[in-house]
Amino acid sequence: QVQLVESGGGLVQAGGSLRLSCAASGRTFSNYAMGWFRQLPGVERQFVAVINWSDGSTYYADSVKGRFTISRDNAKNTVYLQMNSLKPDDTAVYYCAGGPPSSYYDTLEEYDSWGQGTQVTVSS
Numbered sequence: 042q043v044q045l046v047e048s049g050g051g052l053v054q055a056g057g058s059l060r061l062s063c064a065a066s067g068r069t070f071s072n073y074a075m076g077w078f079r080q081l082p083g084v085e086r087q088f089v090a091v092i093n094w095s096d097g098s099t100y101y102a103d104s105v106k107g108r109f110t111i112s113r114d115n116a117k118n119t120v121y122l123q124m125n126s127l128k129p130d131d132t133a134v135y136y137c138a139g140g141p142p143s144s145y146y147d148t149l150e151e152y153d154s155w156g157q158g159t160q161v162t163v164s165s
Contacts, residue, residue: 050159
């Protein structure tokens with residue numbers, strides 16, 4: 042069982058930056074994908090970004106392209122989401138997710154491990 046622990050959320054003004062971290066443990070990650078989703082109350086979680094551990098390939102939701110960057114630190118088994126030029130619409134609970142690499146990387150069901158979530162609030 043993979044354990045995922047997020048950190049780094051908080052309150053920031055529009056135009057500011059935050060970096061989220063997701064520390065993973067419980068397995069080897071050579072053939073694994075880790076992603077970020079976000080969720081507002083009453084709304085299904087939405088895909089934000091994913092990184093494949095083996096080759097570092099990344100994919101992003103259109104709404105965050107050019108503003109968010111996902112990266113990994115192999116030595117620390119940690120994935121980061123650097124969020125720049127934040128907008129009030131980015132306000133949500135952000136969840137880290139892990140699972141086998143998949144072409145359907147933007148689909149919730151492709152992930153079998155989830156973190157507890159971290160709140161990001163962007164004020165206008």
